[in-house]
Amino acid sequence: MEKVRLGVIGLGNMGSSHCHHIHVEKRVPGLELGAVCDVSEARREWAQQHLPGVAVYENVTDMYQSGLIDAVLIAGLHYDHPAQAIEAFEHGLHVLVEKPAGVYTRQVLEMNEAAARSGKVFGIMYNQRTNPVFQKVRDLVQSGELGAMKRVVWIVTDWYRPQAYHDSGSWRSTWKGEGGGTLINQNPHNLDLLQWMLGMPSRIRSFCSFGKYYNIEVEDDVTAYLEYDSGATGVYITSTGEAPGTNRLEISGDMGKIVVEKNQITFQRNRISEREHNRVNTELFKKPESWTCHIPVSSDGGEQHIGIMKNFTRAVLHGEKLLAPGEEGIHGLLISNAIHYSTWVDGWADLKDFDHDHFYELLQERIANSKVNKQVTQRVADVAGTH
Structure with missing residues (x-):
């Protein structure tokens, strides 16, 4: 061929x-x-x-x-x-x-x-896996340069979408048409990158708001708390209702902290591991010596x-x-489903033993009550695939 x-x-x-x-x-x-x-x-x-x-x-x-x-x-x-x-x-x-x-x-x-x-x-x-910035962050984490991860915080609130966007198709922003809101439409790339760079969390406790900012039935504001088997924790925040919004990723580890913002990487790097410093230090308030390193990487987006x-x-x-x-598409979707599920059941979602069938049942209940006959100004196929 x-x-x-x-x-x-x-x-x-x-x-x-x-x-x-x-x-x-x-x-x-x-x-x-x-x-x-x-x-x-x-x-x-x-x-x-x-x-x-x-x-x-x-x-x-x-x-x-x-x-x-x-x-x-x-x-x-x-x-x-x-x-x-x-x-x-x-x-x-x-x-x-x-x-x-x-x-x-x-x-x-x-x-x-x-x-x-x-x-x-x-x-x-x-x-987004072609973006040199995220490729470099993945390398810094997986190579051990950052040390053992302690915490990740990703605020992704620059996905602003006005009511006109939500009204642009009968399928949009409905359970029957899209199966969710910002998690299933705007955030799949971010959720994929999160697990691609850092691995999968083991459980999630989330708080989603549905139609908080817009006349829609799906989520437009999300805060999720993540736990990893390693003991690391995380917070993931996203919304389509904030302007101008923020896109800031911060990953803390034994060897310092990585910050990604505006397609640039800053690594505040400890000379020695915080855990080693804690073991040998005898001064009451002394922190590990830290250097601010600007990581050279192309910011063209790949x-x-x-x-x-x-x-x-x-x-x-x-x-x-x-x-x-393609098989890896399940990972980001599992995080998305778990965030929905945790809010729906008002409890923890276990990603290692996720109840796929119960999630499906709860989704079907929302689909059955979905508002799919909104007055729209544009045909479904005209906007299908828009992020």
Whole structure:
């Protein structure tokens, strides 16, 4: 195989952008746009006008059976991701899925099992893993440079979205349409990075507010307390209702503190471990000697979506290791589900023994009462995939 023929499902903002990068700008060597699929007639007409030579389908199965594609990029509605991926694997196709992997862990576990049976390449569009800043933080943590982690605090409140955004589609900001609010829509990248850099917490106690700032039924303000098996703790705060908002990540360890803000890394590095200092020091108020180090790293954000597609293509053609394996989509989603679950049951959520079935039942109750008939100004497919 000299090239990968890709089919794209969902021609909303993200799907159409991917198509443009692949077919018009030719930014992904070895990747060719073979077909696209969307249930909307308007979006199919758009594809016929702007993607010459590309087959256009209304039905996913028809595209899978066309023989025109080797792989599929799934960029439609959240709830559809796992089912469409499973069917793609059954048709012998490689799969790249947009975030989130799904809405609830039970369906994503089924998708992962199907991927394992298929033997096909399975990736997820966690494009923030291409960011050199987060790659460096991961390296500082996992190499032991920071020492044993003590605490992480991530405040991500720069996801401001006005009421007009929430009203832009009948599916948006509803349990039935999206399966959640800021956790499932804006925060999947952050939650993935959190576990990618630091590992998974063992349990979570959270406090979510639903419709605190907007006329919506899902969460728009979240504070979660995390505990790790190592004894480290964390706080994760996010909201779509603050302006101008903050994006600040602080990780404390035995060897100092890392702060990430405005795409820059500062490492306040202890000369010796705090634990060693505590053992040998005899002065009442003496702190370990600490140096403020500005970590040199590119702040350009990396190749983002293009980088993930390049990596996926090379994985299919040459067996290159995936930066964002699709199976890892379960981790960030588990944190998201656990935050919801903890609030719903008003107690702790155990991530190592998570009750996937009970979460699903509680989600179904909210879906049954979901307000999906809001007056909207824009069709679902026009905004599908917008973060």
